[in-house]
Amino acid sequence: MTDVTDGTGPAGPPSTLASGGRGVPDGMDPHSGRERVGFFTDTSVCIGCKACEVACKEWNAIPEDGMSLTGMSYDNTGALGASTWRHVAFVEQTRPAPEGRTELPLLGGRSGAGTASGGGEPQGAGVPGGATAQETVEGGSGGDIRWLMSSDVCKHCTHAACLDVCPTGALFRTEFGTVVVQEDVCNGCGYCVPACPYGVIEQRPDDGRAFKCTMCYDRLGAGQEPACAKACPTESIQFGPLDELRARAALRVDQLHEAGVTEARLYGEDPEDGVGGDGAFFLLLDEPEVYGLPPDPVVTTRDLPAMWKHAGVAALSLLGACGAAFVAAAVTGNTGRGRG
Amino acid sequence: MTSAESSLPRRADEGGRHGRHRRGGRRRGEQLMVPKAEFQSYYGRPVIKPPSWEARDIAGYFFLGGLAGGGSVLAAGAHLTGRASTAKAMKVSSLAAVSLSAAALVHDLGVPSRFYNMLRVAKPTSPMSVGSWLLAAYGPAAGAAAATAVTGRLPRTGALATGAAALLGPALASYTAVLAADTAVPAWHGVHRELPYLFVASATAASAGMALAVGPTRENAPARWAAGLAAVADVAVSQAAERRLGMVAQTWREGRAGTLLKTAKALTVGGAVTAAVLGRRSRIAAVAAGAALLAGSACTRFGVFAAGTASAEDPKYTVVPQRERLEAAKAKAETAATAAETEKG
Helix, strand or coil: CCHHHCCCCCCCCCHHHHHCCCCCCCCECCCCCCECEEEEEEHHHCCCCCHHHHHHHHHHCCCCCCCCCCCECCECCCCCECCECEEEEEEEEEEECCCCCCCCCCCCCHHHHHHHCCCCCCCCCCCCCHHHHHHHHHHCCCEEEEEEEEEEECCCCCCCHHHHHCCCCCEEECCCCCEEECCCCCCCCCCHHHHCCCCCCEECCCCCCEECCCCCHHHHHCCCCCHHHHHCCCCCEEEEEHHHHHHHHHHHHHHHHHCCCCCCEEECCCCCCCCCCCCEEEEECCCHHHHCCCCCCCCHHHHHHHHHHHHHHHHHHHHHHHHHHHHHHHHCCCCCCCCC | CHHHHHHHHHHHHHHHHHCCCCCCCCCCCCCCCCCCCCCCCCCCCCCCCCCCCCHHHHHHHHHHHHHHHHHHHHHHHHHHCCCHHHHHHHHHHHHHHHHHHHHHHHHHCCCHHHHHHHHCCCCCCCHHHHHHHHHHHHHHHHHHHHHHHHHCCCHHHHHHHHHHHHHHHHHHHHHHHHHHHCCCCHHHHCCCCCHHHHHHHHHHHHHHHHHHHHCCHHHCHHHHHHHHHHHHHHHHHHHHHHHHHHHHHHHHHCHHHHHHHHHHHHHHHHHHHHHHHHCCCCHHHHHHHHHHHHHHHHHHHHHHHHHHHHHHHCHHHHHHHHHHHHHHHHHHHHHHHHHHHHHHC
């Protein structure tokens, strides 16, 4: 499955990092002149081991943020947040059985479901639908189960809304083209939180400041690859110069299409998309929203010139309307003096 | 495997609360439901993070900023036309409102002791940075205007400060709309064109309400006119905003936001009508009308805030409009391709 990466070798610290990326005109960070680096997460080889989540927590010393069971397949992490910078999503799907294949029922309906899930329906918090579950188990002889796994992360957008709206300058673009919060500057205004079109950055409740993936800024500085990519046992998470990753991803999609996996598609790799392309992009096997990703994210600061224009006109109309009110009062004979 | 199977329909069910999955195959049980917008999601989880802001602090700030900014304009008008007691009262009201709003902003910070970092940089791409500088300029002007009006000293400085506050006030009242709209929150960004007008209408209503409540009836004619204009604008812009939002308009019409926004309309229109009919003759009616206008403006801000939160918490409002946008772009591209081919052939 990973043979396509053989030509370029496993994702390791790219040599260009140390040399400042000279001679690579495309994908350079315009400010530092260094090569822009990123993640290519190939979800087709993700096995859901969560080594990335663990490595991230360990390396970045991220505090524990809840140990509850969600009832969402093997995903007890829930979502990206202030204290979760890698999140492995688990999606379970039924698909129609392939042409010409019939499936025999494996287990006897509800009793089987009970046994396999450890003596009872795993009805976790806020999980409805025992009845529907039975229905499918009883009648679900014609389908196949597909399990999608995907390790989500901050996208390190080319046009990053969080960075644009940050009023303190705590969020900044690094020399590697990544987006990082300076914890000693952030004052916890929370503006980046609803600004992010992916719902990545968040404030830590007991701390107040905003936190998110730094793409292991400290490790990059030392010429190392981020902890999650280092820990990934299947090279589902690949780190490297963005241009190289994009080329590798295009090859991988072609390879999958040839192998009959027609639903393979790239997400976030297009520099023409609403955020100017992601520094961390993905190979997905279904629509992005199935994984909890927005299908067409945009950086809202794109519309900021229009917004400022409307705000300016609105401000002038307030001035005009109040002026008109005084004129109208004068015209109708009320000068504010005399009459009581 | 069976555990996987048993948890499968949960996802369908989660999605089914909002709409049906598009993926074919299992159609059973669907006929009972009215088909809503079709979309898929990850266990019904929100795609974006809702604002972590406290409604009291931030919606309160939107209201107070509007009251202060609009009030400064009415204060300057009253100052110019010799409505001295209204002018003085409005200057004091604006100072009080801007002081409270600054306190609300600092209170809402995750690290309030670092509030001064707001003035560390000036960033036009950040409406909050622009707003911080606006507040930093407007606050002292409003303070000087109020101080000189109350003490009666330095009348020339007072006039200057009154003018400055009246010029900065409208910006303070309208920029908060950009602050909200420049986010991924569907119910806010979707109306980034309309929201500034709604916010200034609401600010005008609030400040006219304050002028009616604190000014003598013989001086309140401009406030009555302003209230009427604000009410008309408020209703018209709200309708335009809901039209623009499409399916996201549900968040403006339903739930807490719907209740607040409907109450806001009733209070604003009722206040403006009461002011127009009885505001000149009856002091009590003027005060009641003013209170209704103030409450209406507050309801508008809290309503818009609640709509934003509701739209962020349901993945439907993020996924469906984006999916529609993609489909529309695809259809457009296909039409263009077909047209090009026909031309060639």
